[in-house]
Amino acid sequence: MQSPASVIDFTSDRPSAWFTPTDTLRCNTVHVARGIIAPNPGVDIATTQLVVAIHESARLDVTWRAPGAERTRRTRVGAGDVHITPGNRPFYIRWSDQTAMLVISFKDRLVERVGEHFGKRRAADLDTIIGVRDMDIEAVSRRLRREMNEGGVSGPMFLESLAVIVLTRLFRAYASGVQPPEVKGGLGAIRFQRIIDYIDGHLGEPITLEELARVAGLSMHHFSDAFRASAGIAPHRFILERRVERARDLLMRTDAPITAIATMLGFASHGHFSTQFRKITGTTPTKYRSANE
Numbered sequence: 109m110q111s112p113a114s115v116i117d118f119t120s121d122r123p124s125a126w127f128t129p130t131d132t133l134r135c136n137t138v139h140v141a142r143g144i145i146a147p148n149p150g151v152d153i154a155t156t157q158l159v160v161a162i163h164e165s166a167r168l169d170v171t172w173r174a175p176g177a178e179r180t181r182r183t184r185v186g187a188g189d190v191h192i193t194p195g196n197r198p199f200y201i202r203w204s205d206q207t208a209m210l211v212i213s214f215k216d217r218l219v220e221r222v223g224e225h226f227g228k229r230r231a232a233d234l235d236t237i238i239g240v241r242d243m244d245i246e247a248v249s250r251r252l253r254r255e256m257n258e259g260g261v262s263g264p265m266f267l268e269s270l271a272v273i274v275l276t277r278l279f280r281a282y283a284s285g286v287q288p289p290e291v292k293g294g295l296g297a298i299r300f301q302r303i304i305d306y307i308d309g310h311l312g313e314p315i316t317l318e319e320l321a322r323v324a325g326l327s328m329h330h331f332s333d334a335f336r337a338s339a340g341i342a343p344h345r346f347i348l349e350r351r352v353e354r355a356r357d358l359l360m361r362t363d364a365p366i367t368a369i370a371t372m373l374g375f376a377s378h379g380h381f382s383t384q385f386r387k388i389t390g391t392t393p394t395k396y397r398s399a400n401e
Contacts, residue, residue, distance in 0.1 A: 113152040113198035118159055118211045126153075127211075131256045135264030137218035138271035140252055142210050150202035157195040157213045158231040160274055162249040163187055163239075164208040172201040172238045183322065185239035188246045188309060192237040192282055199236050210249050212274060222272055226279040233283045240323060241306040244277045294338035295331075299324055303335065304350075311351050312374050317343060351375070352388045359397040366393045 116126045119139040123129070129143035142164070150171070167186040173179065175197050185191075193199075195216075216231070223229035248270050255262055255270075281298055295303065306323045307315060320343055321331035332343065339346050351373045358369050370381035385393050 113154045115154050115156060117156045118213045119157065127209075133252070133256055133260050133267055135267050137215045137268050139213045139215075140211070140256070140267070141213075142208070142253070142256060145207050145209050147206055148201060148203050150200070152198045152200050154198040155193045155195050155213070157215065158219055158234065159191075159193045159195070159214075160212045160245060160278070161191040161193070162210040162212075162246065163189045163191070164210060165205075168203055168205050168207065170201065170203045170238055173199060174236050175199045181238075181322065183239040184319075186310075186313075188241065188249075189239045190237070190242045190245050191239065192234060192278065194231045194234045194236060197232070197236060201238070210252060212249075212252070212271065214271060214275065218268070218271060219275060222275040223279060225276075226283070229279050229283055234278055235282050235284055237282060240302070241309040242277065242281070242302075243305045243309065245274055246309070248274055295324060295334045296338075300335075300338045307347055307350055308354075311347075311354055312372050314374065315347055348384060349388060352385055355381070355385060355393065356389070356396065359393055360400045366397075369393070 114126065116124070118127060118141055119134075121129060121132060125146065126148075127141075127143050127145050129141040131142040133140040163185050164187055167184055170183050170185055172181055172183065174181075180200070214231075219231050223231075223233075251270060255267070260267070281302065294300070303320055303324055306320065317328050317332065320335070321328045324331050324334075326334065335343050335346070341349075355369055355373055358364055358372075359366075364372075366381070367378045370378050373381070375381035375384065382392050382394075385391075385396070389396060391399070
């Protein structure tokens with residue numbers, strides 16, 4: 109017989125076996141907490157409300173299985189990665205280390221109010237997702253951290269406005285039926301933007317085809333074909349061009365050494381960076397910086 113799911117209530121200010129809050133903000137419709145989540149040896153869990161959690165610790169591997177799914181996934185998550193957990197929907201998950209999280213818990217009435225604008229969507233329409241890179245939600249999380257550090261001086265209306273921004277993003281990008289179908293013509297605008305956001309957030313790290321296919325929710329074979337149809341080039345070429353584009357921006361806006369920029373953007377060496385930069389731009393990083401001073 110399957111064991112009952114462990115239920116986590118992130119809205120409680122008291123430490124629990126799963127979560128120890130360190131800072132909180134709240135109003136009538138949303139509760140925000142920063143804290144430490146204990147290691148999980150592998151159990152089914154559920155949250156009492158719709159929750160968005162932003163990972164704040166070092167990278168770690170998470171093994172999980174979406175509600176009703178048979179396939180178990182392994183996802184490496186790092187600082188800034190987002191987890192989406194609809195309330196009262198148990199799913200299997202396991203991780204080995206304690207980790208810091210910023211957790212946003214939404215009251216049902218706010219979820220329903222925002223969902224009305226998206227065809228009467230509800231929390232139940234959202235997919236369970238672990239470890240997706242979402243630049244919009246990450247930007248809101250930075251503002252929430254600052255608001256916590258300032259003691260919540262902006263007030264409940266400001267807090268609710270940030271919650272509405274996150275809910276709008278959830279219903280636009282992560283609701284069931286919103287993701288485009290797996291068509292031969294490409295990834296579709298929403299899924300393609302999700303991939304771009306993930307790539308831009310991980311430019312300094314190795315990015316594998318397997319990771320990108322996971323973010324897109326496709327097989328690796330189908331992802332490669334669909335990505336090429338959307339971008340016009342292969343994934344590895346697209347990643348290289350995004351790294352060079354970021355390098356151009358850093359060369360113009362900062363005084364960072366070229367070797368440091370190469371390392372920051374995941375190039376194997378100064379020489380490798382210079383070679384790839386020259387192939388794409390027609391000039392070397394040194395000459396490019398000099399010409400734009």
